[in-house]
Amino acid sequence: MMRYVQIAACSRWCHSTARISAVRRCSSSSTTGRRPIDPSLLSTVKPLKPTKSKSSTDTKKHFVDYRVVNFVGGNGGDGCSAFSSYAGKEWAGPDGGDGGNGGHVILAVNHNVKSLNHLTGLIRAKNGDKGRSKCCHGKNADHEYVEVPLGTIVKLAETYETIADLEASDSVYVAARGGAGGKGNHFFLTNENRAPVIAELGGIGESRRLVVELKTIADAGLVGFPNAGKSTLLRAISRARPKVAAYPFTTLKPHVGVIEYEDYEQVAVADIPGLIHGAHQNRGLGISFLKHIERCVCLLYVIDLSVDEPWRQLDDLKFELEQYQRGLSERPHAIVGNKIDVPDAARNLIELERRIDMPVFALSAKRLIDVEPLMLHLRKLYDDHRRSNDDSAN
Ligand SMILES: Nc1nc2c(ncn2[C@@H]2O[C@H](COP(=O)(O)OP(=O)(O)OP(=O)(O)O)[C@@H](O)[C@H]2O)c(=O)[nH]1
Numbered sequence: 001m002m003r004y005v006q007i008a009a010c011s012r013w014c015h016s017t018a019r020i021s022a023v024r025r026c027s028s029s030s031t032t033g034r035r036p037i038d039p040s041l042l043s044t045v046k047p048l049k050p051t052k053s054k055s056s057t058d059t060k061k062h063f064v065d066y067r068v069v070n071f072v073g074g075n076g077g078d079g080c081s082a083f084s085s086y087a088g089k090e091w092a093g094p095d096g097g098d099g100g101n102g103g104h105v106i107l108a109v110n111h112n113v114k115s116l117n118h119l120t121g122l123i124r125a126k127n128g129d130k131g132r133s134k135c136c137h138g139k140n141a142d143h144e145y146v147e148v149p150l151g152t153i154v155k156l157a158e159t160y161e162t163i164a165d166l167e168a169s170d171s172v173y174v175a176a177r178g179g180a181g182g183k184g185n186h187f188f189l190t191n192e193n194r195a196p197v198i199a200e201l202g203g204i205g206e207s208r209r210l211v212v213e214l215k216t217i218a219d220a221g222l223v224g225f226p227n228a229g230k231s232t233l234l235r236a237i238s239r240a241r242p243k244v245a246a247y248p249f250t251t252l253k254p255h256v257g258v259i260e261y262e263d264y265e266q267v268a269v270a271d272i273p274g275l276i277h278g279a280h281q282n283r284g285l286g287i288s289f290l291k292h293i294e295r296c297v298c299l300l301y302v303i304d305l306s307v308d309e310p311w312r313q314l315d316d317l318k319f320e321l322e323q324y325q326r327g328l329s330e331r332p333h334a335i336v337g338n339k340i341d342v343p344d345a346a347r348n349l350i351e352l353e354r355r356i357d358m359p360v361f362a363l364s365a366k367r368l369i370d371v372e373p374l375m376l377h378l379r380k381l382y383d384d385h386r387r388s389n390d391d392s393a394n
């Protein structure tokens, strides 16, 4: 056990291969009684080493996957009531032009947009211009395009009914229609009425309160109790910088980090706020975060090996997920035993493995010990998922 602590000073997983293999040697199954990780569970595609150090400026943003937005279309421009007169023809007739149409608010899929951070609570399109004399038509307002990620779902805020699913790369959805421009008095000129003095007002733009949410937020979600080390792990495997602190519920909003592999495939991992027993009854931070877990393709259960009876954490986590949605806990998943550098963790790990009958990826996110096998396994889960998706599509 002492040897773990001695080697634990490595600075970054990617620069410490020699130290990691030294740690692996001392934690091998022959010395600790642990079951070795089956090589077939690991991908052969290695994660890429980050070439740049992380920025120290405070630019980090949490990930937004759900927003309630009021969409308001632009008003149509009013029609104009006017009469022209020329030299020698004082009453030349009505010449009030029509107003321009108000703009629509349109949601359009863009591959480069990954989250809903940029959506504000109110999104409004421009109004059409008024009509003018001499039959001048007011300018139609440009539509307001709002870029959203692929896989965005739009729901009615009142009933939560899904009204649009933007799952094709060229999908668009008109969230609020603009009002039509009003007719000017020239439009109302008839043989019966040669001098109409009426003109229409422009139509009022549609106003809708909609929920915009993402179907998938990441390829993998880190699920665990508060303080299990989820944020520390995300910092270790990606360039994301969620806050880490030694008190529960440090993370209040999801963060997403990206792991890049040597074939340039990217796997997104979400750090989800901690769950506790009774979360489905709104204890702790409640079920709002179970909703984020639902949107991850596979799950990494992060278990804190430094606490007594860590297998209870796993049971509680699975129970909460099942209470929220049947079958959710059985999504493709892996068990991560964190804080292996802490005394007693090795003993807890052996007992945990014995009880759950599944390989546990034991590591220390803080000391960067044995992080790489988890990244290789994650890639394997990701590839398997892609393959099964492709098969079901064919
Ligand atoms: N010794 C040790 N401490 C760790 C390790 N990983 C995380 N910690 C510590 O555990 C504490 C909690 O870490 P966080 O990463 O904030 O935990 P979290 O799961 O994100 O917690 P919440 O955001 O509250 O859900 C911090 O003090 C970390 O330094 C580890 O591998 N070894």
Ligand SMILES: [Mg+2]
Pocket: 230, 231, 232, 242, 243, 244, 250, 251, 271
């Ligand atoms: Mg956290």
